[in-house]
Amino acid sequence: MNKATKAAVTEICSQYGNDRGNMMDILRAVQERLGGIYGETIDIIAESVSAPRVEVESTASFYSFLSGKPTGEVVIRLCNDVIDKMYRVDRVAAAFSEELGIGFGETTADGKITLEWTPCIGMCDQAPAALVNDEVMTRLSTDHARDIVASLKSGREYYKLPHELGDGNNAHKLVHSMVVNHIRRPGAVIFADFQPGAGLANALGMTPVEVIRCMKIARLRGRGGAGFPTGLKWEFTHTADGERKFVICNADEGEPGTFKDRVILTERADLLFEGMTIAGYAVGSDAGVLYLRGEYTYLRRHLERILGERREAGLLGENVRGKKGFDFDIRIQMGAGAYICGEETALISSCEGLRGDPKNRPPFPAQKGFLGEPTVVNNVETLCCAARIMEKGAAWFSQFGTKGSAGTKLLSVCGDCDRPGVYEVNFGTKLSEVLEMAEAADPAAVQVSGPSGEMVAPGDFDRAISFDDLATGGSIMVFNSKRDLLGIVAEFMDFFIDESCGYCTPCRVGNVLLKERLDKIRSGQGCPEDLDYLQALGETVKTASRCGLGQTSPNPILTTLANFRQLYEALVKPATGELLATFDLESALSEAKAIAQHD
Amino acid sequence: MSLLDIDDRLLKLVELIDFDKSPIDDIKSFSGPVDIGLIEGGCSNEENVHVLQEFRKHCKILISIGDCATMGGIPAMRNNIPLKECLDEAYINGPSVHNPGGLTPNDPDIPLLLNKVFPVHEVVKIDYHLPGCPPPADAIWEALVALLTDKPVTLPYELLKYD
C-alpha cells in the first residue's frame, strides 16, 4: 500500500474523530475512497481508532455495501427482488453483463466497474431498478443498461449519467433523481399539507407527560411492523434513568416491497423531523438520529438541507422554538446494506459502529438503548403521525381507522397491478379495496407485509388492513395467476438466508434447511412427508430464533403451506422405488459422468 | 465387521437367525425376503446405491451401523472437495502416485463415484441407526435382540457413542 493511500485512510479516521463509535461512517468513507476494506487498510483503521483489528473486520464484513475485496470506482447494483424479476431484470442483467464483459460479483479488467446483485432497494413500483454507486436508475431496459455502460466507459461520472427527473422533490437539485413518488392516494395524516412548526408549537405548550398522553389518547401504534403503542414506548423512555436519552428514527426500510418511507423522506421530511423533535421533547432527549438505509444515500443532501432549514428557523438546536432548556438536534446515520439493521436493536448496534447483530432483550431500548442510554426507536411514518397528532389533536387522528388501529396507513403496492405506488388508506380498508384502487386485474395471491408477512389467497381478500387482522408495515405485493408462487417463496427464503445475521442457530441453519427441502419439492423430488418436515422445521425456527427476522423467516413457507397447500400437493408424490424421493441418482452422478466423458 | 465383536454371542445369534447375504457367509445376493438388513459404510458410488436399493427391497427392517453409514464417516471428508480434484489427487497428483499416462481410470466396470458420500439414510429409508466408530458390540447385540424379541430398540446412555 502506498503512502498516499495510507494517508487517505488515516485522514478519514481523523475526520471522524478517530472514534470507533463512528465506525460506520469511517468504513463507508474508506470504501468509497479505496473501493474495498481489506489487508493493511484494516490495520490502519484499527490503529487510528484504537480498536482490535478483528473488530474492524467484524463490522466491515457484515455489511453488503462494504467489500472485503477490491471493487471498481463504480459499483452497479442491480435489484434482484421478485418484483424486479417479474419485470424481467434478467434481460437487463444480461445486457449489463454482456456490455461490461463480466458476470455478477465481478469487476472489469481495468478495475473500473463492478457488477453486483442487491436485494430490494425500495423501487418496486418502478422496477427493474439499480443503484449506480448511490444514483438510482429505475425502469431499466436493456437499452438503458447499454447506455449506462457506454456513458461510464466514455468517462462520464456516474452522477452525471443522463436521465429524466422524477416528480416533486425528486427533481430538486439536491436529489436530482429519476425516482418518481407515485403518490396514488394522499390521505389526511401523512400527505396533507404541512406547516413546519405547527405541531411542535402545540407540543411545547404542554408538558412532556401531556404529549405522551396525547399519543395514548390517539391510540397511535408503531407503523414499522410490530405495532407497539407509541405512547407507552415514549413513557418507558421518559421514565427510564439515563445520563442522556436518544430518539432514533428507523429509516432502514428493508422489507422487500416497502417503499413508503422513501416517499415520506422525499416529500414530508419536515413532518418527520417535527415528529422526532416532539418525541425528543416528550422523552427528554436532546439528540435524534435518522438511520437512513444505504440504498437511500441519494436523499441525504436533501434531508441535510431540510435539517439546516429547521435549524435556521429555530426548530432544531438550542432552546427549540424558544423553549428554554429544550435543546434538540438531529444527525443522519447512514447504513450500508443490511436488512437486519431495520430490527431496532440491530439498528442500535449499527449506530454504535458495530456489526448489525441484534442485542439481547431485556434490557429493551427504552431502558438501555443507544450507547446504553434510554432510546426511542420509531418508524418514519409513526413519527409523522405523532407530529400530525400534535398539530390536529388526538381526537382528530383517531376518527380515522378502527378502534384497535387508529389513523391511516401508508401502503406501498407493487407487482401485477396497473397503478403501483403509495396509497394512504384508513385502517380497516379491505385488501380487495386496495387491489381495486391499484387496478390489479387478476390478483391470485397477495404478499402482505413483505416476505416476513403472509401470502394471502383470494378467499381472504376481504380481510382488513389493521393490526388485529392483516397487519402490514406497508408492503403489498400482487401476483397474478400466471406467477410461480413457490418460486417466489424460494426467492424470499434466499433473501432471509442472505440477510440473517447468523447469530442464532435456528435462523442461521434452519432457513438453509427450509430452502433445501423447498428446492427439492420444486424440482419434483419431494414426497408428502416433506410437507410435515417443512411445517415442523418452520415452527422450530419461528419459535426458537432470537429476533424478529428468524421469528418470521419461515412465513413464506408456512403461510403458503396453509393458504396454497394445493401447490405443494401437486408437486409431491410418494416414493415409488426403494430410493428416497429426495435422493436423485442422476444429479448425484453428474460430476463423475462429466469427468468420465472428458477424460 | 464389528458384528464379529459380539464374540461368542454370535453363536447365540446364529441360533436365532439365518444369514442371507453377508460377509460372514459371503453370499452376494438375496435369496428371498429378509427380516433385518444391516448396513455398514457410507454411500459413495453407483454400486453402493444399487446395494442399498437391493437391501431396501428385500429387508423389512434396515439398520445402519457405524459412523460411515450414519454420517458418511472419514470418506465423507472428500465431500467439500470437488470430485475432479479428489480423483486427480488420487490418480495423478498425489505424492506417492506413479501414473505416467496422467489419466484417471475410466473403465466402465468401475462404479462411478457419487458427487459426495451420502449417509445411507439420505439414500434409502433406514429404520434404526447404530452410530459409533465402531459401534459398541453391545449396542448391536441389544438392538438385534430387541428386534428379535419384539421389544423397542433403545440404546442405553453408555452404548450411544459417535467414536
Next chain:
Amino acid sequence: MSKSITFTIDGVEVTAQAGQTILQAADAAGVYIPRLCAKTDLSPFGACRVCTVLADGRPQAACTQPVSEGMVVESEIPKVQQIRRDIIEMLFVEGNHYCMFCEKSGNCELQALAYRFGIVAPKYPYLFPQRELDASHPDIFIDRNRCILCGRCVRASKELDGKNVFQFVGRGPNKKVAVNAEAGLSDTDVAVIDEAIDACPVGAIIKKRTGYRVPIGQRKYDSKPIGSDIETK
C-alpha cells in the same frame, strides 16, 4: 442482599435472586437446562438457543431471560425438548463433525448433548460445508469444521483474558470466527494458557499435542450425561 424471588420450573417451586437468569436460578436449584453458548463466568450470549424454555408461555432463552416473581417456566415438556433436539441436529449438519477422530470426543459438549437427547442420526441432510483450518500457532489450532459459533472463545478472550484474540466476521451462513491478525493465530497475542482456549465446548480450538490423553471410558461424558453434575447438586 438482593431480593429473593419465587417461580416454578415444570411445576417445581424454585427460589432465586432478583437479577438472576432462568438458567442461573435453575442451576442453583439443581435443575439442568441444556445449553451450549452459556458458560459460568462469561456474560450471557443467547446464540445457540439450546436453552430455550417457555417462560409464561413465551419462548425465551433461559440463559438471557431474567427470572421474575411468579414466572412459570416450562422446560422438560415435549414441545421444548423437540426444539432443543432440532437445534442440536442443526448444529451437527451445519458443520463437519467427525467425532471418530476428534480430539475432543468424549469431552465435547455438543456430542454430549446429542447423547443426552439420544440422537442417533439427524433428520436434516448434512451440509458438508467447506471451512478453514488455522494451524499456524505452535501450540494451538483452530478447526472451523467443528465450530458452532457459540462465541465462548470471543467472550472468554475479552472478559477473562483481557485480550481480543477472537471475533466473528461475515454474516448469516457465512459467519465464522476470525482472529486478531491477518496472517492467523500465530500472529496474535494468544497464549496456550488463555481461558479462551479452554472455553471451546467442541473441538474447534485445540491445544496441540494434548489429544486423546484420557482413555476412552474415563472421559467427561463417557458414562454420565452432560448436566449430571448440576442435577446431583
